[in-house]
Amino acid sequence: MPKIPVPKIPDAVVPPPLRKPAKPGAAGTPKGQAPEDLKTAPPERQSHGEKLLDRGKDAPIDALAWVDQRLAASGFLTGMLYRKVPKGTNWFYTLGSATLFAFIVQAVTGVFLAMYYTPSATQAYASIAHINNDVPLGQFVHGMHKWGSSVMVILIFLHMGRTFFFGAYKYPRELNWVIGVVLLILTMTMAFTGYLLPFDQRSFWASIVGININGTGPVVGPYLSDFLRAGPELGATTLSRFYAIHMLLVPGAIIALIGAHMYLVVKLGTTAPPWVKTERPKGARPTAELEAGANGNGRVNGAPVSGEGNGASA
């Protein structure tokens, strides 16, 4: 298979600190560099149209610069988008982004489902039937939301497994693991509260069973299930309560925690896979610490080791 050449990133997109300095005379360097003799080679005159074209080309960059001057975001974005990642970073590292994407799908489809859904015990089932049967593409959007929820739960567990088996939960990333666990619980809450909303036989009985499992917790259990049901039996307010939790309370918390989660990922960097050997500068003698941490294969698990090729983070 022939190797496809990597397309060059246009200079305009790359922020200045990372841009390679242009060689004099290369394409793209500003015109009008004075030649030796102005008489033998007079400066090229730009026609009016060319000038306009040049200004037009600069317009988006000027607009971005205007915004950036006021937001001062380019430094942050440069650090985030062009941050170094360790050697050995592979497809497993995309599971977190995949989970985020699944959440965005849920959020978008959920908003559109809410435009047709009626959270009332007597009308909920009919409104879902209306979405599925009458609304153009309704069944598709409903299906995306329904199956997407399973996809999100599966992805979150795969992401959690990746973090666990790569040892990426260790110092200094413990707090991110904790936030991730809270996000897992919130996602479960979303799946549980969303299940009741179609208000058919399956969701009704599944919610009854789920609430009753909740009630088996000693001392607080009975009160918890009363809180969830808004009363001693599953009733009219249970549905609106679940709806409010499902589309207002928990999504807000999830969005906030995803922000914190991603901030920490960017701040702390990602880990190298455990099978990547630590590279040290030539001639460097292994320190006692490294010796102690080595597990026989010459690799150091989880220990932040700085060295060439190790990237911004270990």
Place this chain on the structure above:
Amino acid sequence: MADDANKVNGAEEAPIQERAKPDPPGYFEGESMTRRRVFTIGAQALGGVAGAAIVLPAVGFAVAPIFHRGKERWEAVGPVSDFVEDTYRQVVFTETEGIGDAGKTTAYVRKSSEELGEKSGKFVAVSNRCAHLGCPVRFVEAAGNFICPCHGGVYDFQGKRIGGPPVRPLDQFQTRVRNNQVELGPRYSVTNQMEPVRARDPGEFTGGIWEYLYPPRPSTFPPP
């Protein structure tokens, strides 16, 4: 100020190199709290009061249903002559109002039997809600048992658990006779000795220490 104090207290300890802070306006000798600190604490306290004034009612609003008991509801399910001692008759009645068919529940009703040690002349209404996780049980005439389709819970003729995962006998409904009609009322749970207690959710034990581990909820009715 600080320099003076160091001199007075003796110089055994290394003198702390600290620039003397200018006294804040309004400072007087011997005051324990500066004006600035008073305002800081005061402003934070006011903020806390304002926050609580918003959060507490909202939380109370959300948890209020725990402490609310609805109106007692009785519904006639058939004339007295419909029910016999040796088998059940299935009736459907509304337990929760306002949610249509979803608020209906099924009960198995019979006359009380002296052979089973019950007071005569009463009616027994056994809820079909399994005491395991709340699935609907069915009375199987041939076996004389209640059987749950979900996880294989089995109850005897009186509703006592004889097999499977349920943790207590089937719930019952209060019964009374009005105008020759049998009426069903609020739900209550029973212990393994068939003593009535306040209604518990499925999965919760009754009797003995369990009465404390699964305390009765204010939203349920007192047992008969």
